[in-house]
Amino acid sequence: MPRNIADGMVRDTRSTSVVAKLSAREPQRFGETDYILFNDLPKAEFVEEGANKASTTGGFDSVTAKPHKAQVTMRFNEEVQWADEDYQLGILTELGNAGVTALSRALDLGLLHRINPLTGSVITGWDNYVTSSTKRVEIATADADADIRSAVGLLVNDSKSVNGMAIDPKYGWALASLLTEDGTQRYPQLGFGTDIQSFLGVPAAMGDTVSGTPEATDTGIRAIVGDFQSGIRWGIQRDLPLEIIRYGDPDGQGDLKRKNQIALRLEVVYGWYVFADRFAIIENATP
Template sequence: MALESSKVLLPKEVATVVTKRAKDTSTIAALSPSEPQLFIDKDYMVFTGSSEAEVVAEGEQKTSYEEALTPVVGKRFKVVTTTRVSDELTFADDDAKLQIISHIQDDQAAALGRVLDYVVYHGFDPKKKATLAGFEPLSGQAVQVPATDDIVADLDTLAEAVSDEYDITGIALSKKMAAELRKVRVPSTGQRFYPEVPINLQVGTLDGISAATSGTVNGRLITPDTGIKAFLGDFSLIKWGMVRDIWSEIIRYGDPDQIGKDLKAYNQVAYRTEAIYSYAILDPKGLAVLKTPDTTTTTKAGK
């Protein structure tokens, strides 16, 4: 029986695979210390934990402190990716509905991963290549560190810029910075200063912390060049997840993406995947961003 042009709900175990594949293209997913919680929307009450132990003498009055809970609301955004292909591909899908996944998963899951970084880091729509209204990107909120000609010193400055209230758990590198780090040599021996940066630039660790490399860090699709080289800090402060089931849809008729080409007329079908993300940045000062000086904002580096 031929496949109907209707939505197919991906089973949760399949949806989990899609989410994990997003880690190949999303540095946020790769550096987050815990798996995203699927299908849940969250508001976060930030507990700062400002208490200190008090030394009291016998019979002395004890004091207390007031703790204010700061709400951080998760920001929602819906993502859609649509791929047109020849309708000959549908013959392979007639045996089972889940066969759809084998054709859309690689490309569209990668797009779902990239969009997470583009929205959180840059407040940018990678398909429309436009800034998103109402989104405050991390690149503008994080502690700003201007890059210099000394890339080794820049890493130290990045670490010093992160508030000492937080641990440094990871670094997200642009491909350009990863390439620069790979070229740094020890003058006396000629050995590479950062041997953990492989030739394919897919860094797993750097200076003992988790590292990930992607063109989403500097926003390869953004013009003019953002000048961003790296984000470093406590990536557990970036909370993210999916708040709706992932839907995959096969569309056989019409012009679903409004490009003036009817599917039937061009012997095409369209595969569409939709999801809804939610994210929150609990405290931007727990992260620092390294930028070239002409793109660095006026936010001061410091604790």
């Protein structure tokens, strides 16, 4: 695999997910990574000249980000290897781009919902993910912006920051379709709501991974608001080399040589920790 293609794939994997757009990645060592947190911030003290200094010790705790490996293995006919060089590179680039999209979506689906993208099922052994938050707002009116205000209120009244918003495309359309009393668009800057980048001053990112589709059954979640800057600590612990596999059965689909195939494998090890109480979930009402 040409190195320039490989580097581009890894770079794009880091930047195309909803989570990556709203929450900056940070360096992490491989394995479990501990973060020290103050749960009782120290307070400063004004001291008069010649007076004694009092103790200002604060309390602290720690949380642990755990590694999660995501992989994509794609098969294609080995005849591609016999084509001219330009054609080969074109095929590999297309396959690589598809793999990058899959890995980016895996970050969202795992970190937001604990969903395994390949099966669409919940990974029951994972207990640290954004939508485990108990701060929930059920969509009850046609005014989608009212639901956002309610969700923000849950956080602000709990002394939590709101600096990001992940929006499902269906909800983006609902926001863009709101009208004023005289029939004009309430938020004209949203256009048709197909690429909302901010809403009422809060950075936003759109993606259908918010609702978990199409990899899984629609979760009913339409937006997530909260502290994307500090409420998510994530990084890429390992960029494993892109690999062209020419022999064996790397994915349980049969021997490559027998089927006249080769395989392309991309792997990334993510690490993350989520403070779920710093997020509020906007979701459809339970039937």
